[in-house]
Amino acid sequence: MPESAGEDTIQRLCRQVSEEIESVTDRSVRQIRAELQSYAAVPIDEQHEYIARQLAATLRALAESEPLADDVLERSRQLGRRRAMQGLPLSDVIETYHIASRELWNTMVARAAEPTTDLLRAGGMMWDLVHTATSAVAVGHTDATRSEQAIRAGVRYRFFEALARSRDGDDRDVRELAEALGFTPQDGFRAVCVAAEEWSEAQLERLQRTLDSIPGTTQCSGHAAVIVALSQHAPIDDIIREVRLGHxxxxxxVGLDRPGLAGAAMSITDARRVLQLASPTGAVVRFADEWVAATLADHRAELTTLLAPGATVAADHPHLVEAVSAFARNGFSISAAGRDIHLHANSITYRLDRWQQLTGWDPRTLDGLQRSVLSLGLFHRDSGDTTPDTTGE
Structure with missing residues (x-):
């Protein structure tokens, strides 16, 4: 068979298998978790995403008869570093490559029309690619385990994982890890959370070094799509400033200051809830200020029938939202609300009346104001539409 025809055959096979990459990844993840107990410490979504990307990169390299790209090898080095921080042995990390590649190869063989010399040559190349990738993983893992900072990052990671799994936050493992990080388990804890999308491992390490320099004890780590900074006896404004310095x-x-390790877990929940509730405006949102809406956020589906109508009105009439919000935050005083948003008291009165007409809720009563404020807090903020109207309607 001419060389060009052989290349076309392998390319077609790689394209065909690439359409099944999700199912190959699912099988790989299940097999890895069945064979390697250490991977219980790795979030399954994180593992799934990495394996899917690695298998796709392997198929591209096979189709083009090219080595793995530099960015793929760098990702493997970073993976080795992260797995070391998570406390996984290098042998287990390398074994995941073997398991996933075996699943990929078995799928290729099953989809091939017949075993050919070209297919066997592709098999040899695949295992060369596995060797190259696992060598990069070994470099990253070894570098991380040699780093005192990385070892401490691993302790932080295991602490936050153990704290999340603990029922009451006071398991022996949690206490030991907390003490290893310099926390006093029975004292107060306070959490700060930010979205993790834009944070690299290097940036997280730099933040931790900065937090080490401020008074008190603060430890940070990335978990479940957020960066968590948990502090004890530390000035919260300094922590917020350092977190936002690079972003x-x-x-x-920001969560409440709560006592004990159970309180630490609750403060993290506080911070995550208000972060999830907040629109992406760059604001500092505190559970102490938004505790009602944040606590009810998990029950949005149940409250839709009661509260969503207000958000519909708010989306069409943002100037009414401005008046209702000003009335609520100014002690239910129409004149103070007017001064707050630079409107005559009569305009505030008109807008409150208009809000009542459209929603059926009178914001001058306790029930009407509660419904109005909760509706805006739980539903309207997601729309991001808070542009004031100047028509006076």
């Missing part, structure tokens, strides 16, 4: 536009969620 000035990021929204920050």
């Amino acid at each position: 000035p536009g990021t929204t920050v969620g």
